[in-house]
Amino acid sequence: MTQSLEQPTVQVQAPLLQLNGITKVLKGQGEPRTILSGVDFTVHPGQSVAILGRSGSGKSTLLSLLGLFDRADEGKYFLHGNDITKLPERRAAALRSAEFGFVFQRFFLLKHLTAAQNVAMALVNGQGWSARRKRKQQVMEALEQVGIAHLAKSKPTRLSGGEQQRVAIARALVRQPRIILADEPTGALDTETGNLVVEVLLNTTRQGCGLVLVTHDHDHARKMGRVMELRDGRFN
Ligand SMILES: Nc1ncnc2c1ncn2[C@@H]1O[C@H](COP(=O)(O)OP(=O)(O)OP(=O)(O)O)[C@@H](O)[C@H]1O
Structure with missing residues (x-):
């Protein structure tokens, strides 16, 4: 048997997302206020990162920038190694729905x-029979992923807070996002239910999804692969 002389290729994977020197300044009626100052932040596939910080430290602002809802005043944003800092809004919106899944404190x-x-509302497939069938399958897979396929036919009023949040996570997952951005997803839940929701979110990283969790809960933060703390718009 001949042995291949080829060297194994080393795959250097670009980070899922990378922020370099991001600064955000709010220019209201009074003096401009710097909300984020020279923030560097990287998430690789399958990584989970918790962002802690006092109220007003800039956590939600950072998440808005990551989710392309807002733009930085300075710095660079790379997604899969591509510079998307100055992407026109239409392309940013397309990227947002293709790449990101959002989970909030409120379930909406x-x-x-x-x-x-x-x-299913998160899917915008065609209306044909097969598309509908595929859609149904995708929806059931997402519900299964968060452990509530048996509640598929229940309306939110019949579900507990934790179950409702799991529906919201399934809604974020059904498009198979590469990154989940979660802003205080356990803020409205009791401790036990909150733990369950954090486990569900962490599970998504096992399939290669990146997870950014903004939280006030240090126990939840410790379950993430990395914990970062924002203080006055900077990471310590
Ligand atoms: N649209 C806005 N107009 C004025 N000030 C704003 C606006 N958005 C954010 N801020 C201010 O920017 C700072 C950072 O806000 P941000 O919501 O990012 O903080 P946070 O860390 O997420 O806080 P919390 O934990 O209370 O949600 C705060 O002082 C906030 O008042």
Whole structure:
């Protein structure tokens, strides 16, 4: 048997996302206020990062920049190694829905729809029969991923807070995002339910998803691969 002389290729994977020297200044009526100052931040596939910080330290602002809801005044933003700092809004919106899944403290579920229908709202496939069938399959897979497939037909009013948050996570997952941005996802939940939701979020990283969790809860933060603390717009 001949042995291949080829060297094994070393795959150097670009970070999922990378911020270099990000600064955000709020220019209201009074003096301009620097909210983020020279922030560097990197997330690789499968990594989970907690962002801690006092109220007003800039956590949500950072998440808005990461999710392309807002733009920095200085610095660079790379997604999969591509510079997206100055991407036009239409392309930013397309990237946002293709790459990111968002989870918030509030669940934002539509009360008159079932859990499955709420998750399906995130899909914008064609209307054909097969597309519908595929859509249903994707929805059920997302609900299974968060452990509530048996509640597919339940409406939010019949679900507990933790179950509702899991529907919201399934809604974020159904498009198979590469990065989940979660802003205080356990803020409205009791400790036990919050722990469950954190586990569900962490599970997504096992399939290569990146996870950024903004939280006030140090126990939840410690479960992430990395913990970073924002203080006055800077990481310590
Ligand atoms: N649109 C805005 N107009 C004026 N000030 C703002 C605006 N958005 C954020 N800020 C201010 O910027 C600072 C950072 O806000 P941000 O919401 O990022 O903090 P946070 O760390 O997420 O706080 P919390 O933990 O309370 O959610 C705060 O002082 C806030 O008042």
